[in-house]
Amino acid sequence: MCPHCGTLAWGAVDLSGRGTVYSFAVLHHPQNPQFDYPVIAALVELDEGIRLVTNLVELLPDEVEIGLPVEVCFEPTADGMAVPVFRPRVLERRQ
Amino acid sequence: MSRPSFAGSTAIIGIGQTEFSKDAARSELQLACESITAALADAGLQPSDVDGLVSYTIDPVEETELVRSVGFPQINYSSRVPYGGGGAMGVLLHAASAVASGAAEVVVAYRAIRARSGATRFGGAKTTPSPTSGHSGTTAMQWCMPFGVLTPAAWMALNSTRYMHTFGVSSEDFGRAVVQLRAYASTNPAAWGFDRPITLDDHQASRWIAQPCIRMFDCCQETDGSVAVVVASGELARDTAQPPVLIAAAGGAGLFEQEIASDHYRPDLSVMEGSVALAKLLFGRFGIDRGDIDAAMIYDAFSPILLMQLEGLGFCERGEAKHFIADGNLGLDGALPCNTNGGLIGEGYIHGLNLVLEAVRQLRGTAVNQVVDPDAVLVSASRTGAILTRP
Numbered sequence: 001m002c003p004h005c006g007t008l009a010w011g012a013v014d015l016s017g018r019g020t021v022y023s024f025a026v027l028h029h030p031q032n033p034q035f036d037y038p039v040i041a042a043l044v045e046l047d048e049g050i051r052l053v054t055n056l057v058e059l060l061p062d063e064v065e066i067g068l069p070v071e072v073c074f075e076p077t078a079d080g081m082a083v084p085v086f087r088p089r090v091l092e093r094r095q
Numbered sequence: 096m097s098r099p100s101f102a103g104s105t106a107i108i109g110i111g112q113t114e115f116s117k118d119a120a121r122s123e124l125q126l127a128c129e130s131i132t133a134a135l136a137d138a139g140l141q142p143s144d145v146d147g148l149v150s151y152t153i154d155p156v157e158e159t160e161l162v163r164s165v166g167f168p169q170i171n172y173s174s175r176v177p178y179g180g181g182g183a184m185g186v187l188l189h190a191a192s193a194v195a196s197g198a199a200e201v202v203v204a205y206r207a208i209r210a211r212s213g214a215t216r217f218g219g220a221k222t223t224p225s226p227t228s229g230h231s232g233t234t235a236m237q238w239c240m241p242f243g244v245l246t247p248a249a250w251m252a253l254n255s256t257r258y259m260h261t262f263g264v265s266s267e268d269f270g271r272a273v274v275q276l277r278a279y280a281s282t283n284p285a286a287w288g289f290d291r292p293i294t295l296d297d298h299q300a301s302r303w304i305a306q307p308c309i310r311m312f313d314c315c316q317e318t319d320g321s322v323a324v325v326v327a328s329g330e331l332a333r334d335t336a337q338p339p340v341l342i343a344a345a346g347g348a349g350l351f352e353q354e355i356a357s358d359h360y361r362p363d364l365s366v367m368e369g370s371v372a373l374a375k376l377l378f379g380r381f382g383i384d385r386g387d388i389d390a391a392m393i394y395d396a397f398s399p400i401l402l403m404q405l406e407g408l409g410f411c412e413r414g415e416a417k418h419f420i421a422d423g424n425l426g427l428d429g430a431l432p433c434n435t436n437g438g439l440i441g442e443g444y445i446h447g448l449n450l451v452l453e454a455v456r457q458l459r460g461t462a463v464n465q466v467v468d469p470d471a472v473l474v475s476a477s478r479t480g481a482i483l484t485r486p
Contacts, residue, residue: 003351022257022364023253023254023256023257023260023359023364024253024256025249025252025253025255025256025305025306025307025308025309026303026305026306026307027243027244027249027252027304027305028302028303028304028305028306029302029303029304029311030216030218030219030220030246031220032220032221032222032243032245034222034243035243038306039242039243039244041242041243041244041249041252041253041305042253043253043257043359043364051359051360052238053238053239053242053244053253053359054242055242055243061306066256066257066260077241083241083242085242
């Protein structure tokens with residue numbers, strides 16, 4: 001049930017896929033064989049105000065900083081699904 | 096809100112523990128039996144005196160098996176506290192409420208754990224919830240797992256990095272707290288860290304678990320062991336073997352959008368909001384001032400959350416914990432001697448309930464690192480806490 005309005009109905013909403021890094025952690029240990037380490041874990045705050053746990057890709061661990069503008073891309077999972085991960089937003093991608 | 100009836104009318108009358116190790120080589124059930132037997136002996140009671148049991152949703156010991164093994168003739172009250180580690184001190188609220196209401200006369204609160212030698216290591220990287228993570232809300236946890244955010248350290252790192260960013264806190268700042276905890280542990284024969292003090296350089300040389308906030312030495316010890324406390328009325332306490340320790344205040348503050356450490360959706364993650372709410376409750380409803388607290392035992396699963404709780408509880412301003420610690424305030428001569436057993440980082444991780452035992456020892460005057468004549472000791476684990484006092 002929606003805790004804000006009490007509705008039991010639900011639906012999908014399109015999001016911009018853009019946001020900024022709210023926080024992050026570069027995970028070194030312990031390691032699970034299903035992931036490549038170090039894992040760059042992040043909290044991304046979407047422009048719409050929603051916060052997600054995710055991974056950052058297409059950058060080095062020491063390039064991550066809070067406030068970094070990012071945009072969504074999708075990575076396949078082991079079971080054939082896909083999850084939203086984020087990469088740095090660059091000028092040409094914004095055009 | 097009026098003062099709850101258990102405040103000052105209930106007491107901890109017995110404490111017991113097993114040894115703390117990395118491989119207990121026996122079941123959690125057996126460990127619980129041993130710590131409960133020790134706690135009852137400490138109180139001068141028999142199993143037949145007990146009619147209440149309290150533990151945690153994530154504790155693996157079944158009440159029915161415990162009754163069968165210890166030989167409790169009749170249990171009239173039992174309950175379990177949710178929220179994982181954040182619920183650590185909630186057992187005191189449950190036990191004291193049961194006693195004060197008359198639902199039970201003597202309640203045993205227990206925790207048994209094989210965090211190192213068990214089937215899944217407590218800090219291990221697992222991709223599905225386990226008894227160490229389930230039962231306490233896993234909705235947010237499922238949004239962590241696909242991204243490799245699999246461990247308590249990883250969950251808490253996301254909050255910790257934001258805390259560092261907001262207040263300009265460094266790994267060295269966390270390290271100064273750890274050095275103090277390890278100094279306490281180094282003189283505590285029951286502690287994992289007995290005779291093993293560290294320097295800030297040692298801390299800074301320890302490897303990264305979650306960069307930039309949690310190094311290996313910032314983590315609590317995965318521990319095998321069990322602890323138990325016996326709670327009864329203050330009246331009964333006068334006739335038992337040990338000097339009574341009163342439960343002067345106890346409370347819990349589970350906020351919207353919280354679960355165990357895998358939740359990241361409160362507005363400002365640089366503030367431990369559960370601690371803020373808990374402090375408001377403990378210092379607002381029980382007639383006890385923050386300045387009355389002589390020592391504190393604070394859930395230090397990872398060192399960053401110790402700083403965040405010191406601020407949340409109001410022992411220092413937001414962002415000031417690093418200075419508070421650097422000035423030596425957590426030491427025996429400081430403003431707030433803290434985790435004098437070495438904490439979960441130095442002594443061991445028995446879900447934080449071992450911090451309650453240390454608070455009781457302080458008030459009895461039997462702690463290894465004894466504070467001079469304390470009258471009031473606070474125990475807290477983020478959203479649950481209590482204030483224990485001498486009569």
